Amino acid sequence: MEIIILATPADVARTAADVIEQQVRLGPSVLGLATGSTPLGTYRELIERHRKYRLSFNQTQAFLLDEYVGLPTAHPQSYHSVIRADFTGSVDFRPGSVHGLNGMAGDAEAETAEYEGHIAAAGGIDVQLLGIGADGHLGFNEPMSSMSSRTRIKTLTRQTRQDNARFFTHVDDVPNHVLTQGLGTIREARHLLLLATGRAKAEAVAAAVEGPVAASCPASALQLHPHVSVLVDEAAASQLAHREYYSDTYGRKPAWQGL
Ligand code: GLP
Numbered sequence: 001m002e003i004i005i006l007a008t009p010a011d012v013a014r015t016a017a018d019v020i021e022q023q024v025r026l027g028p029s030v031l032g033l034a035t036g037s038t039p040l041g042t043y044r045e046l047i048e049r050h051r052k053y054r055l056s057f058n059q060t061q062a063f064l065l066d067e068y069v070g071l072p073t074a075h076p077q078s079y080h081s082v083i084r085a086d087f088t089g090s091v092d093f094r095p096g097s098v099h100g101l102n103g104m105a106g107d108a109e110a111e112t113a114e115y116e117g118h119i120a121a122a123g124g125i126d127v128q129l130l131g132i133g134a135d136g137h138l139g140f141n142e143p144m145s146s147m148s149s150r151t152r153i154k155t156l157t158r159q160t161r162q163d164n165a166r167f168f169t170h171v172d173d174v175p176n177h178v179l180t181q182g183l184g185t186i187r188e189a190r191h192l193l194l195l196a197t198g199r200a201k202a203e204a205v206a207a208a209v210e211g212p213v214a215a216s217c218p219a220s221a222l223q224l225h226p227h228v229s230v231l232v233d234e235a236a237a238s239q240l241a242h243r244e245y246y247s248d249t250y251g252r253k254p255a256w257q258g259l
Contacts, residue, residue: 001228002259003209003246005237009197012231013041016129016195019229019259020046021055023127023191028059030119032128032186033087033098034139035064035079038195039129043087050091057093061122063115064100065130065139066180069153071103077167078103101151101179112151112179119185128189132196135159136204136217140180144215147224149182183221192228193259194219196236205232206239229259 006012020042023029033039049055064079071078076085080100088098099118105111119125130138135157141149142157155177156164165171186192196205208219209230222228237243 001209001222001225001230002250003230003232003237003240003243004250004259005232005234005240005243005247007234009041009233012195012197012233013045015231015259016042016193017045017049019191019193020127020129021049022258024055024057024060029061029127030122030125031060031062032125032130032181032189033062033064033083034129034131035066035082035086036131038131038197040086042129042195047087047090055091057088057091060093060097062088062093062098063119063122063125063181064098065128065186066178067101067103068175069103069108069177069179070175073100073102073104103175103179105179108153108179112153115179115181116151116185125189127191127193128186130186130192130194130219132194132201132204132208132219133160134163134200134204136207136219138183138186138219138221140178141183141186141218143218145183145218147187147213147215147221148184151179151181151185154178154180183218187221187225190227191259192222192225194222194228194230195232196230197233199235199238201232201236202239205230205236206241210241 067079073080161174164174207217213220213223
């Protein structure tokens, strides 16, 4: 795991966009996309690069991490709609190449199994963008999710519903249930890119990166993966015990190495 402490959220966004640009320039690629506020800067940066020098996503497929149960695809807060508004609708993904879970599926088990099949058929995910919840959730894998879990239905905690209430008129409008890639599914992506900015994420980041691997902190599953980049700003890094070591190591990283 490589922990990279950057001065500002804008630096986090630029560095994450660099990783994604490098991947999509290699040729046909599969990205795992996260929603939430954290990756917005990265998406804005990628949209700008698309406009400035035609960075293209027309050979890229994308899979969303999660979706609310009970929101039709067209609902403005369904993650289908959110990712289109925040990113994919402003660049040149081909029609049908951005995949999400159907939160209205009558049979959640069949839907989630099928989604796993689509990811596998695409060849697996090259780069998976991730945010982290204040309680350490990844995707919508709330505390006590199995480290080996697959895509499935989950019940949101009160805290997550409260945290996401800002996107809805009232907290009671936040769905109780979600479909989410499991921790085992996420761990199959070839490169995990966790982004965290702001003081509110500092405890969760420290628990995920320096705490024990424990189901009580789902993001600690990152420690089980061979290729993880954790991009944090100073505020999100503030509770890390070894932050000097991480900064020192990154400062002396050979230029050829990349992330
Ligand atoms: C949401 C999403 C996660 C996201 C997390 C943090 O509930 N399901 O994918 O990473 O919570 O969100 P934010 O980046 O807005 O803090």
